[in-house]
Amino acid sequence: QVQLVESGGGLVKPGGSLRLSCAVSGVSFSDYYMSWVRQAPGKGLEWVSYISSSTGLTTYADSVKGRFTISGDNAKKSLYLQMNSLRVEDTAVYYCARDEGSEPLNCWGQGTLVTVSS
Amino acid sequence: EIVMTQSPATLSVSPGERATLSCRASQSVSSNLAWYQQKPGQAPRLLIYATSARATGIPARFSGSGSGTEFTLTISSLQSEDFAVYYCQQYIKWPRTFGQGTNVEL
Numbered sequence: 119q120v121q122l123v124e125s126g127g128g129l130v131k132p133g134g135s136l137r138l139s140c141a142v143s144g145v146s147f148s149d150y151y152m153s154w155v156r157q158a159p160g161k162g163l164e165w166v167s168y169i170s171s172s173t174g175l176t177t178y179a180d181s182v183k184g185r186f187t188i189s190g191d192n193a194k195k196s197l198y199l200q201m202n203s204l205r206v207e208d209t210a211v212y213y214c215a216r217d218e219g220s221e222p223l224n225c226w227g228q229g230t231l232v233t234v235s236s
Numbered sequence: 237e238i239v240m241t242q243s244p245a246t247l248s249v250s251p252g253e254r255a256t257l258s259c260r261a262s263q264s265v266s267s268n269l270a271w272y273q274q275k276p277g278q279a280p281r282l283l284i285y286a287t288s289a290r291a292t293g294i295p296a297r298f299s300g301s302g303s304g305t306e307f308t309l310t311i312s313s314l315q316s317e318d319f320a321v322y323y324c325q326q327y328i329k330w331p332r333t334f335g336q337g338t339n340v341e342l
Binding site for chain 1 (some may be wrong): 237270272274279280281282285286291292323325327330331332333334335336337
């Protein structure tokens with residue numbers, strides 16, 4: 119059974135940094151296709167970033183481009199989201215999800231809360 | 237970016253009734269349309285992909301239809317566990333975009 123577990127969320131001041139992790143189990147991680155999706159409190163879903171290990175493609179929402187970096191580690195079976203220059207509007211629950219072209223966002227983690235506040 | 241618009245924002249139904257949710261795309265997404273269900277305090281769950289294919293474990297009372305710019309999610313006979321927020325999402329172009337959600341309530 120595939121399981122995704124996010125960690126690394128917390129309270130950070132505007133302008134600060136955080137690195138989120140997503141540990142993957144129950145499935146091979148040699149080739150991975152993964153996204154980060156976030157949800158601000160009481161709001162809808164916003165796709166943030168995607169990575170394909172097979173093509174090397176990474177892509178970002180305009181709202182985070184140049185500030186966030188997605189990456190993965192096959193050996194550790196983990197996905198990461200490095201978040202720099204954080205803004206108040208980045209406050210959200212961040213979910214990692216498997217994102218295969220044929221079946222998008224087919225498995226989600228439980229989410230980790232990031233709060234950006236002074 | 238492709239803008240996804242869902243209607244209605246809130247749908248009030250009774251158990252056993254049929255629910256029809258709509259999703260419109262600002263440009264054609266072909267059949268690259270998915271639906272997700274989210275219950276309070278939980279992560280979203282994939283229900284439907286490729287417009288009409290049910291994800292693993294999804295009951296047959298959930299069905300999707302449409303193409304191009306107009307899509308529908310139908311729940312044929314609402315069960316108590318189906319009261320939730322439903323989101324559509326296009327995945328033909330980057331950035332992936334979601335609709336604002338439809339809250340299906342009792």
